[in-house]
Amino acid sequence: MPDALELLIASARRNEACALVTLVGLHGAAPRRIGAQMAVTANGEVAGSFSGGCLDGSVIEDARRALDEGVSRRVRYGEDSPYVDIVLPCGSGLDLQFDGVVPAATVDAIAQAIAARRPFALRWRDPASPPACVSDAMPAADADTDAVVVQRMPALRLVLAGAGDTLLAMCRLARAADIAVIALSPERDLRAPLDALGVDLHVLQAQHALPLLDDAAFDAWTAAITLFHDHDWELPFLQRALDSDACLVGAMGSPRAQALRLERLQALGVDAASLTRLRSPLGLLPRARDPQELAVSILAEAMQAHRERCHPADARAISPTPAGA
Template sequence: MTGLATSSLDILHFLRSRGESGDACVLVTLTGIEGSSPRTLGAQMAIAANGDYAGSFSGGCIEAAVVAEALDALAAGAPRLVRFGLGSPYLDIRLPCGGGIDLLFAPQPDPAAIETAIAFLTARKPAALALAPAGLRLAEASAPTGWRGDDFVVTYVPQLRILAFGQGEELTAAATLAAASGAATTAFSPYARDIAALGAAAVDAALLPYRGWRPDIGSDPWTAFLFLFHDRDWEEELIPWALEQSRFYVGALGSRRTHADRKIMLEAAGVAAEAIASLRSPVGLIPSTRDPATLAISVLAEIAEQFAADAFLSLAGPRREPALSAS
């Protein structure tokens, strides 16, 4: 686990690593919710035959029962759908929110399908796995998670990526927090001091060698660009470039007056009005922040909120069934 909590990719890696070690596993998926639930539809746990697991469905109230059910399903060698909480036959197991959840237990998921899903996500491509009575298989990543006929399809999108450009503590605080949260984070600064500070915090960082330099990155719909410059000369080449990239978010530090001047600069550079309108500024959910730490929290919350809203919007369909390769 690389972030604050277990990610979908962490669960897939758990299944792969335990499978390579010869351990039998069960993939458990949340396929239905009645009332409230601590987790969203498609949340998963991976459980090994020795009782070790990755992921969760609550704050610890039902995990022991889920593990026990998974081991029983593993012994039986067949999938099963079990209700926990409201409406469950297990009267002594309740969710704190009072709701009910349906969990689909899939023993011994196909390792080739797991491997391919990992390969696609590592290559920053969406992937999907269909859970069916016959077992687990690859599916088209053409729609959000949910039921497709008799199959429950979990669609995985690539990890949130944040490319942060700036200088000083605004940059180092935001990039450090983003990396700690589990986002794939790279920071860019013209100051060697910033690069050293970020390196000490184990955050990927690169020096901006000169104005007009642009990194050679392969952007995608799950990437956010964040600009935290006080010296706005650095923005003149970088922001127009970012607005041309595939992304779900572009935001820039500054007051409303600063942003009005920035818009004039972008118009003069020939940036399309629609692209200019998509640029967030002032950034963050907390108005008028005055310290780097609060700004970092505020901006990261805004990016996370937008990612949650937009993560599945770019899924195109129908796509061809993915081959057993990420290439």
């Protein structure tokens, strides 16, 4: 299922009108953070939400009106809202920006930034103006103006090196959560099930070398994880990942396996500071053994690392607990 910006881009490509709704102000607690979005197309497609159902129906109706009128406006819901019949159970106030028309240049710039996995921001000069897509270097707001800037960071991606049921379980779970995955494995017979999941498989030909991967494969919003029981396969991958900006570098295995792994990586020239980045045992559930349970445990830690990178104020410190063997 596409998210709001993906639906906005897809609608533009098929020349269909699409309204964009963005959470630009938050007063009190709420289930979504600043920057949450919804898209509503002329034919009734909807992507994104702002609540568990107490608000979204009204937002969709307002989005359709903005789409029909071709206007931009800002509406407060909840606390201090003109809609007295809409009460949010959390007691918060939400400022939603409705844009019935998003300029083609803005949609194109958003699409390019998402495809290149670059941070970007949407900037509204005032509530009655549609957004522009700008560099992430923009400040959070412009002093002495009505301008509002909402930043967007690249989505979590996984680069997984492994084999067998654990790799397959991780790929299935990640794809069910709409997380992009690049997989590396010596097992060629995984190609068909991974193709069915939309996962690109790079076949490992030897333990001492990696297939050719673009430098951007290990960007700052990617979790690089090894899932081997035969740990000889993981060393080149971990060397490459530890030399990158990946938000998480982790390896499945026991504390004993981790101690040996660190010794071998140090012997290969990996510096001590880089070795401190390597998380293992990996996963938030202690002593996870079943492939599905282990996949949930590891994916949760990867999502936590991505949140710490993108939204440090929201992230809670969670100490990894042993998982895997």
